[in-house]
Amino acid sequence: MNDAFAGAASFAALTLVKTAPILFAALGGVLCERSGVVNIALEGQLAAGAFAAVVVAGATGNPLLGLVAGVVAGALLGFVLGFAATRFAADHIVAGMGLNIFALGACAFGIVVAFRRPGASDEVAALGNAGEAALIAVALCAALGMHAFLYLTPWGLRLRACGENPAAVRDAGLDPARLRTIACTLGGGLTGLGGVFLALAELDLYSDGMTAGRGFIALAAVIFGGWTPLGAAAASLVFGALSALQFGLQRSGIPSEAMQALPYLAALAALAGLTGRARAPQADGVPEERRFD
Amino acid sequence: ARHDASGKAVIRLAMVTDTAGLGDKSFNDSAYAGLTAAKTQLDADTTVLESKSAADYQPNLTVLADEEYDEIYAIGFLMSKDVEKVARNFPKRHFALIDGTAVEPNVSAVVFREQEGAFLAGALAAMVSKTHVVGFLGGMDVPLLRRFEAGYTAGAREIDPRVKVLVKYAGSFDDVAAGKELAGVLYDQRADVIFIAAGKSGLGAIDETRARPNVYAIGVDSDQDALAKGKILTSVLKRVDVAVFRLAEEAIAQKLPAGTEEVGLREGGIALTPFTYSRAVVHPEMIATLKKLRADIIAGKIVPPKTRESLADFKPVTP
Amino acid sequence: MDAFALELRGIVKTYAGGVRALDGVDVTIARGEIHALCGENGAGKTTLAAIAAGRLRPTSGSVTRAGNAGFVPQHPHLVDRLRVWENVLLGREPRRGLRLDERAAREDVAALGATYGLPVDPRARVETLDAGAKQRVEILRELAREPALLILDEPTSALAPAESDVLFDVLRALAARGTAVLVVTHDLGDVAAYAERITVLRAGRVAARFERGAQPAAIAGAMIGGELPALAARTSRATAPCFEARGLEAGSGAAALRGFDLEVRGGEIVGIAGVEGNGQRPLADAIAGVAPYRGTLHLDGRELAPGRPAARIAAGLRTIAADRQREGLILDWSVLENLALGDQRRAPLGGGLTLHRGAMRDRSASVVERFDVRAPSLDARVSMLSGGNQQKLLAGRALAETPRLLLACEPTRGIDVAAAALLRSRLIEARNAGVAVLAISLELDELFEIADRIVVLFRGAGAGEFERGAFDRARIGAAMAGVRGR
Amino acid sequence: MTRSAWAALAVLALVGAGATLLAGANPLAAFAALLRGALGGPQQIAETLVQTASLLFPALAVAFALRAGLFNIGADGQAVVGGLAAGLIGAAWPGAGALSAALAGGTLAGAVWGALAGALRARFGGSEVIATLMLNILAGLLATYLLSGPLRAPGADGPETATLPASAWLPLLAQDTRLSFALPLAVLLALALQFVLARTVYGFELRAAGKAPEVARRAGIDLGAVAFSALSFSGAIAGLGGATIVTGVLHRFNPALSPGYGFIGIAVALVGGLEPLRIIVAAFGFAILQSGSLTMQAFAHVPRDVIALLEGLAIVALAARRAFVARAPVPP
């Protein structure tokens, strides 16, 4: 009985730990996409956040500075995506792919430069368990906060309008390009925070490939969540819980791959179940504004 | 060999990693340590090429052969066939394959009997464990890793027939966070000693070990004892560094051996680190037991199993 | 105080493709003046309006505005998935602390609508509105900003006549308060009744200027540089039954169809009259097979299965869709490819593995000729065509061959007078050739010109039927308003 | 070239030079090594062409689906199952026809992998982005499971098939290189796709569905059928690509057969404006970077990651040129 309780508690804890980085990235993605910019660069933003956090925490010995650096790095990538997508009418998917490749390459290269050795950084001063718990709380609150922001404030309304029809936003005397760029930058910062979580809260180092596809899972969470913060949070939790579950379920005798496949199979099954109820923002991914007549 | 500014001949050494890459503080880094040692101690000119896909192996090896590297190390069994082919195309260059079998005359290969070291790790884990539950954390569930798994399980049973060995795989060699989380799961399932053979994913598992009281880990490939002092009982060394360095020396002496060398406990290719930080837990009688088991393995009295299937047939020698 | 609200001098606009849409246009509008801009399709009206509004930069020439300009574009520019109040107040939302003050916003919008006589439901989602309501929302959005100059590009093309009158009354009230109004329209009756001054564009130049009191015929003459073409004559009427709808129920809410019966014979044009939102859209969607419905539809005696647009096309249905840009045309595609849409599986265009480019070219050339589509070339992208020419293309595609049933939704929306007359002639010719034509139009005058029979739709059901010869504006109007009696 | 293109090039050159200096190498030497490695001789050119072929298949797969408005980010997974099928069939095929059987098997396996996403999309409206993404991961797991477990090759230490018999190898175009008939196959495929898209009824319907689904639906085009078939074909193309890597390059199957070709392929496809013929050119351009970077690392001691970094920047810059703007996929 006691054991089962301990099991449940540790399962819950593990679920939250697995959820947090995905949730940060998914929220970053929601913000971006609601403004109309498809953000396929979440993976790169996660990596950049993790990398910058570790480098700065290592150099200064202060993990809080590392946290700030991680957020800034993610935000910078977000800004570049937003700027390219709006001011240069870049195709969002190409630009996002490019940023992913750039960020992963730059981090791998940066490790060599900063730590004089390829592959992984040294261990650096990290945020520890308290930081981990705090960031999990931040992630969950961010979901609520973003919901309030998007649906209850004027800026949220404008941002959503941008994602639906930037031309109408321009008619209203606002600058949709600017709004989109701001949304991308903020979203990038949030995603960067997900990277910080991985590198400085859960661990204390950066290692190539450590994001391990979490950015893409977050993208899936954005879509599953119907492009809403609370939906994305629920989807991230489900992904987190499923991977925590597969960790617990692995036993000798059952192929470990079968267990590892569990979250992904569940996602496919959910696709069949969630019959296209959610709709992407109408102008999501449309690089230029439409002609006016 | 090329000549430097002063006209001295400089030996040129290069290494190609498999897709797992550097930074794991275990297998690949061990090879890299050997190369670095050759660079500083033997004044060699060295380089490393990392492979991004299986299709990169051959061009990586070819480019290095083209660039007149004298000795080219291929790290990992996945490159066996590519080494064979490139070696045939460049008979004047010499290749060294770690973890594989050589066929060509200009290839030296080294394979390790990992299961012997893993066996000792399992025995140690069973002796230290208070819960009678020990864990194994692998990177990917592939035959090489199962060699570790089988040896480890057998070693644990040798000491404690009722021991429960939990086995988990991270599914990847570079998901550090997953390594950490899985170690947590193993510890939560009451394992108090785990053997970590998971590349970079293992770094996370060591992290988790460091954070928990009364649990211990066993490292792999490189000496990982200092990564969590006192919490890592020992590391099962796979002396890739030694093999690499020795081959470099032989290259300078122009006495490179062809063929495949198999190394284990007897040859010193596999060894345990000396419990520098873990004496508080690893008592002298445990060390004595390990010594005896090691001697039995070297003497052939114990043959640690290499696969899950042969594990079933393994009968503890000492009752 | 400045005498004029807008001054355009020597405006030239050359589009990226090299089309010179405007070629030295001067227009001045005084405060408090309603100024109409007329011209054939493609004359450059939209281009000029956009330049006047500051939405488009002229290639050369100067634009001087005395204050801020509001712009209601030809095609709606609304955020479909937001509510009416959100659209109207976007960018100037009332706020309580950091939060949106939704109640205040709704009240503001309702009050605004009441002030200008443009009733809207502030809480409705825009995507559920029909074209007229969208138009009102868009106008309200501009009015909310109290512009010194209001520019409207064909605001009445989606409105019923009565609604247009209301709109022009609103514009007159605005003008009385000193707002200058520039309105692009094809409705010369409105122009004559409401505009103080009129500029007629022809091929990018000013062709004529009129003052209040000008005759519609004179304006039309200046527009097209000749006489209006006469309507085709109708030949004797066939009576073979062709299309039949029984107990049709479709759509939802106020605009749903509730048990509608209809019969269209071959060689007959049946007009559906009604105030917008009385079931026209569900009716059209059910016939086109793009929305679920209950009841039965028969074409030439065979039942049309629900949800199968392809089968209907194969059975001989062609459609002029109500919303040309969303439902009818692929703006990024060429004229040539757009004209093949729907017929890609049938000879002479398709039928086999490949498309027959030659046949596609022949068809396009003939449609462009017969429907007077003004396009730079057959390979030009449709987005480069003016709105009216896009509409002609859409109609031309539906009548490229002789269909069995033609579903024509607002067939002449946004088309200039001459082109509209031409298109109506084409509809009558199709009827003469035995096609069953079902025309859904908000414009009673249009139905009077072409229909053999008019069925009035009220709250989703038939509310009266009138034969040609017995068309009576008053009685039809009464039926449209729900007053029974034949 | 326009001014902004020159500016983009200048930025790239500066960033590249800066990174090279940071790595302690000479930028000019590094650049020279890159070019030499990619185009310096017949061997090098052959390798670059091998890369071109490997990139071309996934790029075409992505482009084909995207023309239907569908975003296939699962080309890598499709290549893995395609390669797996080709490897298993090629290794086990008894007599003649091993190569054809391997290629056909790979194509079919890729098609099935794509069709799974297509069916979810057509039947349930499920996002193909998620489906293909999940199927990527599942493909890797499936391959590792099969080759470490039930279908493990005798003596194999990792998840690999045995070396294929020479009868299952794609014939070489040039002796002593790895350049095989994969390249002409890919180019032929590009030509065929160009024809299908531009000339056939099917291509017309597919493009219509991709550009304006609502218009297409009203024109009698079955959007579900288009989604299913387009993703199946897309998967088939990517699967064939995987099969050519197995039969033409590796001569065995290994789950790590792609360094992310499926992702780079998205960029290649879009830089090529989703036009098969222009994609060939784009693929060659990217292949130069891919293959030159090896030499750059070996000779100039500049980590290959610098190339990834520059490649990423170049893609962003290319995306930012209006000329390359392709319409984004239209959601349901």
Ligand SMILES: Nc1ncnc2c1ncn2[C@@H]1O[C@H](COP(=O)(O)OP(=O)(O)OP(=O)(O)O)[C@@H](O)[C@H]1O
């Ligand atoms: N309100 C609007 N709604 C939709 N599209 C618009 C709007 N305003 C401008 N555009 C589109 O943006 C294009 C460029 O607008 P603008 O006149 O501001 O030029 P610009 O951004 O300075 O670029 P350029 O120097 O190339 O003209 C116009 O051709 C028009 O199609």
Ligand SMILES: Nc1ncnc2c1ncn2[C@@H]1O[C@H](COP(=O)(O)OP(=O)(O)OP(=O)(O)O)[C@@H](O)[C@H]1O
């Ligand atoms: N974006 C564009 N690119 C190229 N040519 C264009 C573009 N927009 C309009 N044109 C061309 O410019 C000319 C004027 O078009 P405009 O839309 O101003 O006409 P209009 O008078 O508003 O016609 P309509 O009554 O049909 O709406 C037409 O020949 C049209 O084909």
Ligand SMILES: [Mg+2]
């Ligand atoms: Mg117009």
Ligand SMILES: [Mg+2]
């Ligand atoms: Mg018009």
